Amino acid sequence: MTKSRMIGYTDSDWAGSIDDMKSTSGYAFSLGSRFFSWASKKQATIAQSTAEVEYIVAAETTSQAIWLQRILEKMSEQQDGPTIIYCDNRSTIAMTKNPVHHQRTKHIAIKYHFIKEAETTKQIQPEYCSTEDQVANIFTKALPRVKFEQLQAMLRVTEICIKEEC
Template identity: 40%
Template sequence: MDEEIKSIKKNDTWELAQLPKGHKAIGVKWVYKVKKNAKGEVERFKARLVAKGFQQLPGIDYFDTFSPVVKPITIRLVFSLATAFSLKHLGKVSYFLGLQVHYSPAGILLNQSKYILDLLKKTNMETCNPCATPHCLNQKLHIQDSSLFENPTLYRSTIGALQYLTLTRPDISYIVNKLSQFLQAPTTSHWGACKRVLRYLKGSITHGILFQPSPRLNLESFADADWASSVDDRKSTSGYCVFLGPNLIAWSSKKQSVVARSSTEAEYRSLASATAELVWIKSFFAELGISILPRSVIWCDNISAISLASNPVFHARTKHIEVDVHFIREKVASKEVEVRFLPSEEQLADVLTKPIVAARFQNLCFKLSLQSSPSLV
């Protein structure tokens, strides 16, 4: 408690002030918590002095409410920067927000091994047989593909846990996004697909994202889309991944909000999402006062979408996506972004948009810096 009081004074958390007339002071209380490490061992005891917020009245004691959250990419950016820079040494972090941090000559590896083990235990999948990929190649999941699953609560809680695992596991992002679309009424087929993800995780418990030291602070992104892939509504799936030098710092697999009328439109919407992420990352660096290369490259395997990004002529078939068109063209014209072509077989974002065969899946995972530390095996 003494340490907490010293910290409050040092950081000027609170200021002493005169209590206005007609007002009653809000009380405080001590909250205690036991902090544990990745092995479940007691690391330290934490005490916090907090205000009794339940005694406050809206419009009198406070006017705005908010929940402070952090974007996952921010955490990965900090770890990525911590490997190309010399920082003040405050001790090595080993366990942070459920993420385990491992150090080696190759760099810093983030994984969630303990979290996976706890999830396997919770779902009674500790002794399951591992599999090579998190999804079945020929299975088309849709809303009413089988009878309803008898325990929808288990399905929803498991999918929620898998969503948190995507903090360090881009390899399961696509299938977790797909399974998240059936939370309202999961079927036995959906639960079977969910168990396959758990089987895949059983065989790749030590896998995580590797951050390597690099003198290069350039941003590049891979953007892709699987046109009309949803059996239920024919909406497309967008996927992109962003690299800072050799390090993967951001990725996304998401169902598009509207039906795309062509593969070009689907790919273009994916380009827009990747561009927006690059713009945000650049603003983040600007706030930190870190200089990076001014122009970022987005790799796309759709020639029509690339042409649309630089061609100032509108066609009838593109008027309904004018917002995305103008947004990307503005960034291309200002030389913040450059869209380049690459062959489909070199498209890293494929792993975020569709099921693929095991050999290619494992190859793409390696290129996405998804590795297992030898010391963890």
């Protein structure tokens, strides 16, 4: 049985859509030196703060992490510790690690709070990373070309051209 550690990155913009004020979120997962799962989507609800939208996407990322853990387990790929999920919002990490519901977070839908249990049971381990190092930024907003290319290289995503279509 192989032991490795899956690492996730989660990020969002806040109210980035000028049409409906909804946020765009994204996540990416790596195993070893390769990214193998990523997604970007517009949130279904309007978040009232950056902490809220980051918490929502962290919960969605956690859900994906648990699903990927189960798939990897079936493939005899055992985790070497909890999945680290990097987030660039310290408030989100604090909310995740604090089992107490506070007045400031009571408006966040209960369905997202399972992330606290996943952290307590060591399925995930939320960690801070700077916005500069946040790979998931590529999924959430338009970026300057240099930054986009840097994140694209970190993801090891390359352009594939089919003959006569490029």
